[in-house]
Amino acid sequence: MAITATISVPVSTPIHRSLPAVNLFRSSSSFAPPQRTFNYLNSRLVASSMSTEAPVKTTSSSAASSLNSGSGFLHFAKYHGLGNDFVLIDNRDSSEPKISSEKAVQICDRNFGVGADGVIFLLPGINGTDYTMRIFNSDGSEPEMCGNGVRCFAKFISQVENIHGRHSFTIHTGAGLIVPEVLEDGNVRVDMGEPVLKASDVPTKLPANKDGAVVKSELDVDGVIWNVTCVSMGNPHCITFSRKGSQSLLVDELKLAEIGPKFEHHEMFPARTNTEFVQVLFNSHLKMRVWERGAGATLACGTGACALVVAAVLEGHTGRNCTVDLPGGPLQIEWREEDNHVYMTGSADVVYYGSLPL
Numbered sequence: 001m002a003i004t005a006t007i008s009v010p011v012s013t014p015i016h017r018s019l020p021a022v023n024l025f026r027s028s029s030s031f032a033p034p035q036r037t038f039n040y041l042n043s044r045l046v047a048s049s050m051s052t053e054a055p056v057k058t059t060s061s062s063a064a065s066s067l068n069s070g071s072g073f074l075h076f077a078k079y080h081g082l083g084n085d086f087v088l089i090d091n092r093d094s095s096e097p098k099i100s101s102e103k104a105v106q107i108c109d110r111n112f113g114v115g116a117d118g119v120i121f122l123l124p125g126i127n128g129t130d131y132t133m134r135i136f137n138s139d140g141s142e143p144e145m146c147g148n149g150v151r152c153f154a155k156f157i158s159q160v161e162n163i164h165g166r167h168s169f170t171i172h173t174g175a176g177l178i179v180p181e182v183l184e185d186g187n188v189r190v191d192m193g194e195p196v197l198k199a200s201d202v203p204t205k206l207p208a209n210k211d212g213a214v215v216k217s218e219l220d221v222d223g224v225i226w227n228v229t230c231v232s233m234g235n236p237h238c239i240t241f242s243r244k245g246s247q248s249l250l251v252d253e254l255k256l257a258e259i260g261p262k263f264e265h266h267e268m269f270p271a272r273t274n275t276e277f278v279q280v281l282f283n284s285h286l287k288m289r290v291w292e293r294g295a296g297a298t299l300a301c302g303t304g305a306c307a308l309v310v311a312a313v314l315e316g317h318t319g320r321n322c323t324v325d326l327p328g329g330p331l332q333i334e335w336r337e338e339d340n341h342v343y344m345t346g347s348a349d350v351v352y353y354g355s356l357p358l
């Protein structure tokens with residue numbers, strides 16, 4: 001596939017190159033502040049009562065108005081959350097993604113495409129939510145959720161809807177209701193809902209303990225026994241802090257590309273799995289490397305960081321409030337006792353705007 005792209009870089013004097021003439025990032029006249037009451041069908045998550053300050057919506061945005069579209073072009077924004085990078089597509093005018101999973105694979109290709117860990121679609125909300133998020137991994141598979149992706153998604157909505165100040169949205173995802181809040185400092189705090197520990201729901205075939213969970217169980221990967229805990233944040237995660245009989249992992253020494261795929265495709269994980277290799281630095285500070293289902297080694301995984309803090313608490317390594325160092329930077333994760341929800345706070349940044357011939 002030949003991909004040619006036009007890009008606009010978000011600097012103070014934007015570079016605008018030959019973009020055709022219809023505003024892609026249309027200012028939505030139907031915008032209303034995020035709703036707080038809705039009838040949501042997926043009961044895994046409960047609506048957050050996060051308070052927000054009134055967002056400010058202005059009439060124009062230089063970044064948004066720099067993106068003009070014409071027929072035959074796919075316009076996108078490239079974002080990253082700690083180096084976990086995504087192509088975001090404004091899909092508010094349709095409930096079906098504008099491009100196929102095959103096209104997403106081509107776009108994600110780092111040599112022949114734009115290059116990304118996934119493609120994310122901003123779709124109309126359903127079940128009373130403000131918006132729907134769908135995502136294709138770089139291999140074309142569709143995961144239920146993406147933590148770094150949802151922070152990028154929130155910043156993307158702020159941009160296309162031209163909202164400033166502190167504000168939050170309700171997002172329908174394959175993992176249920178997710179509530180990101182864009183903070184004054186530009187970081188995004190996300191109510192990621194409750195972790196799922198029941199083995200069959202993660203899903204994993206590993207034998208469960210009396211509570212139905214897989215905590216510090218043994219997993220044989222090509223003759224090496226790893227101690228693993230399995231957690232779903234809507235998508236499946238296998239977390240390991242050590243091999244059997246050895247001390248805490250030194251994650252920088254792992255040959256991730258060699259061992260990651262063996263976890264991902266292990267017969268104990270019928271829906272494949274994301275795997276987090278974790279080193280305990282202190283009782284509130286962890287370091288991780290990740291091998292993602294459908295995307296391989298990435299610089300960060302938000303759902304993975306949430307899942308590994310849950311695993312760290314269950315295994316007795318840390319308290320419920322941790323800093324997680326990922327290859328691309330830190331995330332602050334809290335597994336709150338009062339509501340059993342996991343909260344993730346971190347950055348999300350636009351890289352550039354572009355357009356591709358369809």
Ligand SMILES: N[C@@H](CCC[C@H](N)C(=O)O)C(=O)O
Pocket residue numbers: 084137142143144145146147148149235236274292293294295298300301302303304
């Ligand atoms: N990078 C993401 C997770 C994306 C989905 C994952 N590859 C899967 O298939 O479950 C994150 O930040 O959570």
